[in-house]
Amino acid sequence: MSAGWRKQIPPDALLRLRQRLDRLPYKSPERSAQISATTELYGISISAVYRALKDFLKPRATYRIDHGKPRVLPESELQRYCEVIAVLTMARLPKAVFFRT
Structure with a gap:
């Protein structure tokens, strides 16, 4: 038996x-x-059965x-589109927004 092996109930039985x-x-x-x-029948604990039922068909x-x-x-066209929108937005803003002191 490998370390990761565990008993499971078959899906049809669940x-x-x-x-x-x-x-x-x-x-x-x-x-x-x-x-x-x-x-x-499957040699597992009661909590394992309830856990399997809870996770079944989730x-x-x-x-x-x-x-x-x-x-x-x-993506390349979307990037270009965003750049155009950014340039148009910057052109419409008043210069006072960019040069605040």
Whole structure:
């Protein structure tokens, strides 16, 4: 066994367990029986089963392929566009703004 290996419940078993638990009332003793049966079957602790159920089908952050890159204009054109806007903005400002003492 390697150091990073740990016991895990297969995803299909987690899905079936989640479906069985969802059909039972919250305070039902059958819920704990289902969890106990799962712990014995896979040789893991009760907290590991609850942790696996909590993390199962949890949405994960995904990013687009072009994350962080401009979508409308290529970066070189966007840079040129920003420079033009900066020049026009500087031309419109009164000179007193630039030469304050």
